[in-house]
Amino acid sequence: MIATVGLTGGIGSGKTTIANLFALHFSIPIYIADTKAKELVANNKQLQQEIVALLGEEAFVEGRYNTSFVAQEVFSNKEKLDKLNAIIHPYVQQDFLQWKQSQQAPYVIKEAAILFESGSYRDCDFIIMVTAPLEERIKRVMLRDKIDRETVEKRIKNQWNDEKKIELSTFVIENREIDKNLDKIGIIHSKIVKMTAENVRN
Ligand code: ATP
Numbered sequence: 001m002i003a004t005v006g007l008t009g010g011i012g013s014g015k016t017t018i019a020n021l022f023a024l025h026f027s028i029p030i031y032i033a034d035t036k037a038k039e040l041v042a043n044n045k046q047l048q049q050e051i052v053a054l055l056g057e058e059a060f061v062e063g064r065y066n067t068s069f070v071a072q073e074v075f076s077n078k079e080k081l082d083k084l085n086a087i088i089h090p091y092v093q094q095d096f097l098q099w100k101q102s103q104q105a106p107y108v109i110k111e112a113a114i115l116f117e118s119g120s121y122r123d124c125d126f127i128i129m130v131t132a133p134l135e136e137r138i139k140r141v142m143l144r145d146k147i148d149r150e151t152v153e154k155r156i157k158n159q160w161n162d163e164k165k166i167e168l169s170t171f172v173i174e175n176r177e178i179d180k181n182l183d184k185i186g187i188i189h190s191k192i193v194k195m196t197a198e199n200v201r202n
Contacts, residue, residue, distance in 0.1 A: 002100060002103060002104075002105060002106070002107060002108055003106065003107035003108075003125040003126065003192070003195075003196045003199070004100070004107070004108060004110055004123060004124045004125055005107050005108065005109045005110070005124060005125065005126045005127070005128060005192060006109075006110050006112065006115045006120070006121050006124035006126070006127045006128070007019055007030075007109050007110065007111045007112075007115075007127075007128045007130065008111070008112055008113065008114075008115035008116065008121070008127065008128070008129055008130070008165065008169075009113075009129055009130030009131060009132075009162075009165075009175075010113075010131075010132075010134075010137055010156060010159055010162060011113065011137060011141055011152065011155050011156055011159065012132070012136075012137035012138065012140040012141035012144070012152070013130040013131055013132045013137055013175060014130050014132060014140075014175035015111050015113065015130050016032065016111060017175070017178075017181075018128075018130050018173055018175060018181060018185065019032065019109055019111045021181060021182060021185050022109055022185060022189065023109075025182065025185070025186075025189075026185075026189050027105065028105055028107065028108065028109055028189070029103040029105050029108045029109070030108070030109045030110075030111060031096055031099055031100070031108060031109065031110045031111065032111050033092050033096070033110060033111060033112035033113075033115075034111075034112070034113055036092055036095055036096070037088050037091075037092050038065075040088070040091045040092065040095060041065050041088065042064075042065060044091060047087070047088065047091050048060060050087045051070075051084065051087060051088075054080070054083055054084060054087060055069075055070060055073055055074075055080070055084070070084070075151075075154050075155060075158065076154065078158060081158055085114060085117070085118055089118045089119075089120065093120060093123075096110060106192070106193050106196050106197070107125070107126075107192055107193075107196055109128075110124065113159070114159070115127070116160050116164070116165050116168065117159060117160055121168060125196075125199075126170040126171070126192055126195070127168065127169040127170050127171070128169065128170065128171045128172075128173060128188065129162075129165050129166055129169035129171070129172045129173070130172075130173050130175050131162055131166070131172060131173070131174050131175065132174070132175045132176060133176075134156075136176075137152075137156070138152050138153065138156070171188050171191075173185070173188070
């Protein structure tokens with residue numbers, strides 16, 4: 001059985017940047033849960049019906065996901081956000097397991113912003129947590145998504161704080177100077193390969 005490594009971190013911490021390095025340098029298959037969730041919402045009719053039942057017909061305009069409406073509805077209403085995530089999560093989990101079956105590698109990486117909040121960390125063999133100073137994260141996301149500070153802060157507020165996540169993680173990558181990341185990743189990769197090999201032997 002291939003091991004599952006969960007990779008998470010707060011918004012703008014650099015999860016995708018780090019996940020891509022594992023793929024590029026060590027040929028590790030990566031599953032980006034947020035991207036897959038968007039694909040599933042765009043294409044799965046049953047999932048779309050469940051979202052409409054929660055948020056109303058306005059959630060889709062001419063068959064397309066109305067992201068600005070949905071963001072407005074859920075990012076200032078934690079209960080609705082939790083409900084939406086609870087609807088989407090089982091579809092992503094099923095899709096992930098199906099995807100994993102066709103991968104060949106010592107382990108796969110599942111990158112998810114809400115790995116802990118969704119409870120899916122419990123299905124991971126190891127967890128990598130990416131951290132970066134809060135102020136830097138806010139600036140990175142403002143720049144990347146062309147959104148204002150308030151919008152980023154609102155999204156951050158809905159996530160668990162880093163301390164709580166670090167406690168439950170196997171490895172922590174502090175993502176500050178970008179050129180230091182490859183060394184850190186190399187060490188973690190070797191450790192995971194060793195641990196998975198030991199598990200297979202036992
Ligand atoms: P989200 O949760 O919003 O999906 P993320 O955690 O996946 O974000 P990335 O998209 O990897 O974060 O990084 C956020 C932005 O910060 C990107 O534009 C990325 O290029 C940049 N970035 C990542 N790491 C660093 C770093 N060490 N120094 C400067 N910029 C960085």
